[in-house]
Amino acid sequence: xxxxxxxxxxxxxxxxxxxxxxxxxxxxxxxxxxxxxxxxxxxxxxxxxxxxxxxxxxxxxxxxxxxxxxxxxxxxxxxxxxxxxxxxxxxxxxxxxxxxxxxxxxxxxxxxxxxxxxxxxxxxxxxxxxxxxxxxxxxxxxxxxxxxxxxxxxxxxxxxxxxxxxxxxxxxxxxxxxxxxxxxxxxxxxxxxxxxxxxxxxxxxxxxxxxxxxxxxxxxxxxxxxxxxxxxxxxxxxxxxxxxxxxxxxxxxxxxxxxxxxxxxxxxxxxxxxxxxxxxxxxxxxxxxxxxxxxxxxxxxxxxxxxxxxxxxxxxxxxxxxxxxxxxxxxxxxxxxxxxxxxxxxxxxxxxxxxxxxxxxxxxxxxxxxxxxxxxxxxxxxxxxxxxxxxxxxxxxxxxxxxxxxxxxxxxxxxxxxxxxxxxxxxxxxxx
Numbered sequence: 001x002x003x004x005x006x007x008x009x010x011x012x013x014x015x016x017x018x019x020x021x022x023x024x025x026x027x028x029x030x031x032x033x034x035x036x037x038x039x040x041x042x043x044x045x046x047x048x049x050x051x052x053x054x055x056x057x058x059x060x061x062x063x064x065x066x067x068x069x070x071x072x073x074x075x076x077x078x079x080x081x082x083x084x085x086x087x088x089x090x091x092x093x094x095x096x097x098x099x100x101x102x103x104x105x106x107x108x109x110x111x112x113x114x115x116x117x118x119x120x121x122x123x124x125x126x127x128x129x130x131x132x133x134x135x136x137x138x139x140x141x142x143x144x145x146x147x148x149x150x151x152x153x154x155x156x157x158x159x160x161x162x163x164x165x166x167x168x169x170x171x172x173x174x175x176x177x178x179x180x181x182x183x184x185x186x187x188x189x190x191x192x193x194x195x196x197x198x199x200x201x202x203x204x205x206x207x208x209x210x211x212x213x214x215x216x217x218x219x220x221x222x223x224x225x226x227x228x229x230x231x232x233x234x235x236x237x238x239x240x241x242x243x244x245x246x247x248x249x250x251x252x253x254x255x256x257x258x259x260x261x262x263x264x265x266x267x268x269x270x271x272x273x274x275x276x277x278x279x280x281x282x283x284x285x286x287x288x289x290x291x292x293x294x295x296x297x298x299x300x301x302x303x304x305x306x307x308x309x310x311x312x313x314x315x316x317x318x319x320x321x322x323x324x325x326x327x328x329x330x331x332x333x334x335x336x337x338x339x340x341x342x343x344x345x346x347x348x349x350x351x352x353x354x355x356x357x358x359x360x361x362x363x364x365x366x367x368x369x370x371x372x373x374x375x376x377x378x379x380x381x382x383x384x385x386x387x388x389x390x391x392x393x394x395x396x397x398x399x400x401x402x403x404x405x406x407x408x409x410x411x412x413x414x415x416x417x418x419x420x421x422x423x424x425x426x427x428x429x430x431x432x
Contacts, residue, residue, distance in 0.1 A: 014288030350376030
């Protein structure tokens with residue numbers, strides 16, 4: 001669980017950075033600002049599923065084409081209360097996560113009901129040839145995820161008709177772009193990961209981008225930016241907030257930024273600046289994926305995998321699973337690694353995926369031992385694949401030390417025993 005949370009934090013942070021740089025690049029070329037934020041939110045919210053799919057794919061990739069034996073469980077009885085601390089911590093995190101999501105889900109449902117009630121209590125009317133729903137106080141806003149409707153407060157009839165047309169144009173632009181769906185997506189992402197600070201920031205930026213894009217489309221119709229900014233300030237003083245609605249002057253904290261954006265010209269050399277921002281966004285995306293995968297212990301480093309394979313593949317007598325008729329199997333009575341005493345006392349659990357060559361004599365060949373992946377619980381555990389002797393995990397040392405004494409039934413090809421490259425998961429678990 002802690003590894004998953006850390007992976008999500010790393011990925012979400014870099015995804016937010018990628019979205020911000022992509023937004024700057026799109027603004028410089030006059031494109032919509034909101035798309036990068038929606039993509040980043042969806043990617044972060046679905047990262048656990050995506051990471052699992054990537055890990056499964058990597059397990060079937062050339063770096064893992066070796067035959068994988070069934071996991072070998074190395075159990076140890078629970079020696080003290082500390083051994084159950086890590087599971088309780090993980091369970092507490094899951095419970096806290098679920099409760100926070102439940103609270104935000106209830107809040108989201110209540111906001112949706114408020115928007116629906118505002119539509120039901122209003123009356124339909126036509127303003128400047130466009131259908132609207134008249135309300136007593138809420139709005140101007142756009143509500144409705146499947147079919148957007150303009151919520152039009154009755155007090156707008158008191159202002160100048162030209163300003164009414166400008167307001168109506170803004171709200172109709174929200175309808176054409178289906179902006180309530182974008183806002184709903186941002187709220188759902190927050191419900192899924194309420195503890196993630198990058199999710200909250202991306203949600204805030206997406207709502208701002210929705211309004212900034214709408215402002216840009218309205219001002220593209222040759223409207224006066226100064227007059228439009230004054231209209232924003234007027235409405236900010238009178239309209240109540242609807243959390244799930246696309247509103248002309250909501251959120252109010254963005255009012256100064258919106259006015260500044262519409263009155264500030266784009267800098268010189270926009271194409272060059274946009275290119276630099278785009279390259280930065282691509283770098284952030286690559287870093288997000290690679291860092292989150294490695295921090296979660298899901299993927300070995302590419303250079304280590306590349307260095308591990310040539311030695312095994314270069315030997316013509318070494319075979320893979322699809323090349324043999326009968327793959328390597330456990331030999332009855334084979335020894336197993338011992339649970340490290342310090343980790344057993346501390347209640348630390350872990351899993352090690354190693355790769356080695358089983359020779360024709362049924363023994364693991366010296367020098368072919370390679371750690372591909374490691375996962376574990378407890379503080380101070382190393383999540384990276386070892387490079388030097390000092391980098392080896394106690395679980396990996398236990399496996400490496402026991403491997404020469406383990407016995408296997410060698411692989412066979414056309415009735416003859418052959419060398420085979422295999423992978424073996426070793427699971428160290430405290431028996432509950």
